[in-house]
Amino acid sequence: MNGADPLVEMRDIHVAFGGVQAVDGVSIDLYPGEVVGLLGHNGAGKSTLIKVLSGAYQSRSGEIYVQGRKAEIHNPRDARKYNIETIYQTLALADNLDAAANLFLGREIRQRNGLLDEVRMEAEARQILKRLNPNFTKFHQPVASLSGGQRQAVAIARAVYFEAKILIMDEPTAALGVEETRMVADLIQQLKREGIGIFLISHDIHDVFDLADRLTVMKNGKLVGTVRTQDVTQDEVLGMIILGKMPEGAAQKADA
Amino acid sequence: MTVVGRTLKAMEVDTRILGMVGALLVIWLAFHIWTGGLFITPRNLFNLSVQTASVAVMACSMVLIIVARHIDLSVGSLLGFLAMFMGVVQTEWLPDLFGGAEGPAFGHAWIWVVTLLAGIAMGALIGALQGYIIGFLAVPAFIVTLGGLLVWRGAAWWITTGQTISPLDANFRWLGGGAEGSLYLWPSWIVGIFTCAAICFSIWWARRERRRFDFPQKPLWAEYTIAATLSALVIAFVATMTSYQVPSRAAERVYALRGWEVPEDGVHLVFGIAIPVLILGIIAVVMTILARRTRFGRYVFAMGGNPDAAQLAGINTKRMTLWIFVIMGVLCAISAAIASARLASADNAVGTLDELRVIAAAVIGGTSLSGGRGTIFGAILGALVMQSLQSGMAMVGVDAPMQNIVIGIVLVLAVYVDQLYRRRTED
Known part of the structure; x- marks a missing residue:
């Protein structure tokens, strides 16, 4: 190119x-x-x-x-x-865990004593999810109870937070x-401007x-x-x- | 929403746990009336706490196994095998080892510790073997542990070709409770007060942590109410346990054993918290922290919620599976120590059908068999509910076959009610 x-x-x-x-x-x-x-x-x-x-x-x-x-x-x-971060079609979320737990799954923030720093993870999750989807409020519910768009926001937040x-x-x-499709399109434009390379897979x-x-x-x-x-x-x-x-x-x- | 509902919501109380506590109280009251006032007494509640301990200890790690979408049918047999193994270690191997030239040293002070450690190591080893086959060789847990159910029961018989090992080491028997295996008056209160302090501290700490990031807080009155309620329960428990008198003959034995000075007006001794109950308490706290506050626990729940997602998040689910079964093996060993110490002997029938009691305790306690959901505390409550039913029915003279019928029906009913509740709260 x-x-x-x-x-x-x-x-x-x-x-x-x-x-x-x-x-x-x-x-x-x-x-x-x-x-x-x-x-x-x-x-x-x-x-x-x-x-x-x-x-x-x-x-x-x-x-x-x-x-x-x-x-x-x-x-x-x-x-x-x-x-390399992936947002799977299935979103690959653990439905029984909340947004912060899913965002940090496999890369949890821990306190010095080795225990999970849940409060810090929740704070980080709140910050990034607010940016991606201002309507996001359910931080303590399992992600199973979220809407499709909110679940997607969690999956995207996972990629964005860890600087894909x-x-x-x-x-x-x-x-x-x-509406949510448009939000994803906007996000793709924004990530592109930040110099991120994106593979977009679709059958349509x-x-x-x-x-x-x-x-x-x-x-x-x-x-x-x-x-x-x-x-x-x-x-x-x-x-x-x-x-x-x-x-x-x-x-x-x-x-x- | 009613006033009660709003109050509970503000306090963020798990209403399902509350429902279980309610069911437990109903069972207790019903048997209290039925037995003419014998059920809710210090003596019976003390016995109930000791009888619950062994199954409840195993239920703590069965929760993790079921949450991770596995099952362990071998725990009863494994308990039997480990009880026999520890029986031989403490009555045959260690006395010879510690005794040297002067002949076997029965009653040596270190025997119980080394025996327990040997049992734990053996339990961990067997757990690792089963966990390896399940995790790495991908044989379903149901099959592996069904095989284990037969293998370990057979192995238990094989250790002594079926002979009962009795009596067990005197110090080891403390692990099973009884007059020698209790905390008596002051140590019980120290444990109780320490527990209350820990409850208050953890509530205060959680509040402080949330303030760090300006998160919404529970109202202060809710925190005070929770702290007060939990502390009151702990104090009531200790008060009940410490008002159960040790019979004078047994008390004299304890005084002699411990070398305490006998007061002039004769011996007075109360049981207090039984050692197995103390062990259960410590395990419950450790397992709850493991399940809720560590990476390990988080991964167990993630595996149960969505195994594919867990794998895609880079979690080594095979190794996780291995470790989950190692923990089960370790807790089986501790349960085996409690169960055999309580009987003061080990025979190859110890723990028969315990796998079903343990699984039932976890399930009654709200652990979902489809994985991803369950609490340690719920499983212990579940074990207590089952033991209350069984003891109560025995007290009013219900035959053993009828007891099984009732407990079987209760198990199915409990899961049905739980599902109804979930369907209603999740929509």
Whole structure:
């Protein structure tokens, strides 16, 4: 893109479940301040690919480079060390715990005596959630009792609080209303301005077309191609998703 | 909302716990009337507290296991095995080891400690084995511990080919309560006053912490009411325990044993808090802190609420599972010590059906079998409810088979009521 190193590069990733090639030799990259939409039908392998990056799955072969350096990601903890944060489609919240407990899950703040510093965690949670969603008030209830948008705010807060450099959002607006979808879009714009790279995964082109700088399309575990959003029409991308073919003329510019 | 409802809400009292306390009081009153005034007496309540201790200790860690979406069916058998193991350690191995050339040193002062530590180590080891198979080899806990139920009961028999070990070490027997195993008058009051001070301190501390960040506070009167109520309960408990007189013959024995000077007007001794109840109290506090204030406890609840989320948050759920079962093994050993010490002997039937009592105590106490929810305090209350029913029915002469029928029905009913309550409060 503009000469800078990519934030993250996944090269020739292979993932197999049993005999099925879920991801078959896919390479993608992401630059600072960029939104890359990852598109494809359900089962195209996009979630699987991205779970390799977030440490939830292991690739059979292939390499990951973070800011030009080879990265070893074997579990979610490793991914977090590289400031890779993931907002899963399921949100990955423990429904029985409150917002602060979920926000800090796996990275709790402790007092000097080793016990959880619950008050400090609640204070931090209040601060960041107020910023993301001013209507957020239920700090002592289990997150099971929150609305879809508030639950999403908790999941996003988790990524933002820990200063993600690379943010993965899996179908972020699938379960949200119009108002909340707009809030997520605003947030993505804001994070982009802060120089964070974002992978936006969706099976619906309308969710990502206006937000993404580039679009990567997958079909049946294979990479169809990557295009710059400004070079293509929605129909052309739809063609890539359905037919698995690059549109005329766009192919050469993909890796610009 | 009614005035009572508003008051309780301001105090942030868990109404489900309150309901259980209410149910317990109803049971106590009913048996008190039915037995013609024998149930709510210092003597009976003392016995009840001792009888509850063994199951309640195990229930404390069964809560963690069930919260993490596992189950342990082996605790009764494990208790039996560990009781036999500790029986052999204290009556055969250690006397020889400490005795040397002059023959076995029965009654050596260190025997009880070393025995208990050996039992705890063995319990932890067995817990680790079961936890490893469940966590790392991914065999369901139900199957592993069902196997354990058979294995450890069989192993208990094998230790002495079925012979009963009796009598146990004299010092070890204190762990089971009785005239020798109590705190008597002043130590009981010291424990009671210390507990009240700890309650007040923790309430004050929580308030101070919340002020640090300008959080909304409970009204002051609510804090005072809670502190006063809890302290009153502690004081009432100690007062009850210390008004139960040790029979004069047993009291003379204790005086002789401890080398106390006998006053001129004869011996007067009250039981006070029983040692097993003190042990239960300490374990309850430690386990509550572990469950609610440490990373470990937080992860247990996260695993129960959403195992996938826990894993994606970087929690090593396999290792967590192993440790949860290690804790269960340790508490089984402590329970085994209490149970066998109370009987003053170990036989391979100790702890039979205890797995069901322990699970029932946890479940009656509000632990959800689908995971993610449960409290230590609730489980102890659950154990007390079950023991109250059983003792009460025995006192009024209900046959053992009928007792089981009643307790079985109560278990199902308690869980049904709990679910009704949850459905109503969560919508």
